[in-house]
Structure formats: C-alpha cells, structure tokens
C-alpha cells in the first residue's frame with residue numbers, strides 16, 4: 001500500500017506504539033507530521049550535553065528512521081493546549097491520534113489522566129473538524145475502554161464491539177486510566193457523529209507496538225484507508 005504523496009499526522013509520536021506506527025508509515029512512503037510535546041527543548045538539550053539525555057532519546061529514534069530526513073516533520077503540540085493541533089492537521093489526509101497518558105498510578109487522576117485524555121482527544125478532533133483535507137481519524141483505543149464494566153469475564157464470554165467500559169464502575173473501582181480512555185472514547189464518538197468525522201478506534205489488548213504496526217500491518221493501513 002503506497003503512501004506516496006499522502007500526508008498523515010501522528011500525535012504523541014515519541015510514544016511506544018506511535019513510534020512503530022511512524023516507522024511503518026515512513027516505510028510505506030507517507031509524509032508524516034508527528035507531534036511531540038517539545039521538539040525544540042529536545043534539540044537544545046542535545047546541544048548542551050555530550051551524552052544522550054532522556055529527552056533526546058524521545059525523538060532521536062524517530063529522526064534516525066529510514067525516510068525521516070525527507071518525510072518526517074516534528075511539531076510541538078500539547079493535549080491540554082486548545083488549538084495546539086490546528087496547524088499540524090491542516091493539509092493532512094489522515095490523522096492517527098495516539099497521544100494519551102498511559103499511567104496506572106496517579107496522585108491526581110483528573111489532572112494527570114482524565115483531562116489530557118478527554119480534552120486532548122476533543123482538541124485533536126476539533127482541529128480535524130476545521131480542515132477539509134482530513135478524510136479519516138484513527139484513534140488508539142484500548143481494552144481499557146472495553147472490558148471494565150463489572151461483567152464477569154470467562155472463557156465462554158465473547159467481548160465484541162458492543163462492549164464498553166462503564167465510567168461509573170471505573171470510578172468506583174478507582175480504575176483511572178480505564179476511566180480516562182472510556183470518557184475520551186464516549187466523547188469522541190459523540191463529537192465525530194455530530195461533526196461528520198470519519199473515525200475509527202483501533203483496539204489492541206497487547207502493548208506490543210511492533211506487532212501492532214507490523215504483525216497487523218495490513219490491518220493498521222486498512223483502518224486508515226478504509
């Protein structure tokens with residue numbers, strides 16, 4: 001599947017799953033507009049240290065990818081800044097929204113998980129709704145927004161697309177990451193429907209990014225191409 005001449009955006013590009021996705025998209029010929037929280041801060045740190053810093057490592061692997069020099073463009077964007085993604089998604093054929101905090105232990109669930117997941121997803125979708133170029137948005141969902149509803153999970157239980165995690169159950173059980181993904185997904189479906197956005201959620205149980213991008217290579221690209 002050739003992506004030559006097509007431009008896509010990947011949010012949270014320095015993340016684990018997104019990094020594999022960027023690699024796959026570059027290999028397929030796409031031009032990738034990749035968002036990270038602060039690319040400039042990273043390069044200035046590189047200048048100040050003679051050894052790789054943790055921040056340097058966050059984008060170094062992306063810049064070293066085959067095709068990156070020609071077709072990877074890094075942009076600064078933050079989920080909590082309104083309009084942060086506007087200029088990045090402008091001109092893109094498609095958007096892969098992966099940025100979302102993935103942490104299980106937090107002091108302040110609202111600030112650390114729910115706000116960035118929920119407001120961030122709405123911000124990205126809001127940016128997409130403003131530009132006619134975006135034909136499809138692919139969002140990384142999770143079993144976190146599917147399986148946590150209090151129903152018993154047993155070998156004979158089929159978990160399918162009719163399943164959604166229950167926000168009340170998640171909150172009562174203090175499953176904050178699950179709650180953040182569930183609220184973000186609920187709000188995203190509503191917004192996409194109201195604004196005519198072609199959106200799909202990709203659900204994967206496994207955190208194996210390589211498998212997500214390569215084992216399911218055709219599946220990943222089909223999600224985007226439809």
Ligand SMILES: NC(=O)c1ccc[n+]([C@@H]2O[C@H](COP(=O)([O-])OP(=O)(O)OC[C@H]3O[C@@H](n4cnc5c(N)ncnc54)[C@H](OP(=O)(O)O)[C@@H]3O)[C@@H](O)[C@H]2O)c1
Nearest residue numbers: 012014015016017037078079098099100101102140142207
């Ligand atoms: N890991 C899993 O088991 C799993 C399974 C299924 C689905 N997912 C979903 O897949 C996606 C990626 O997960 P991952 O495992 O690759 O996680 P990850 O490596 O932690 O990546 C998450 C990305 O989100 C970014 N991010 C977090 N808060 C942000 C903010 N306020 N503004 C901008 N960017 C922000 C992070 O940026 P920084 O690098 O700057 O922190 C990072 O690039 C998430 O939506 C997750 O829910 C994960």
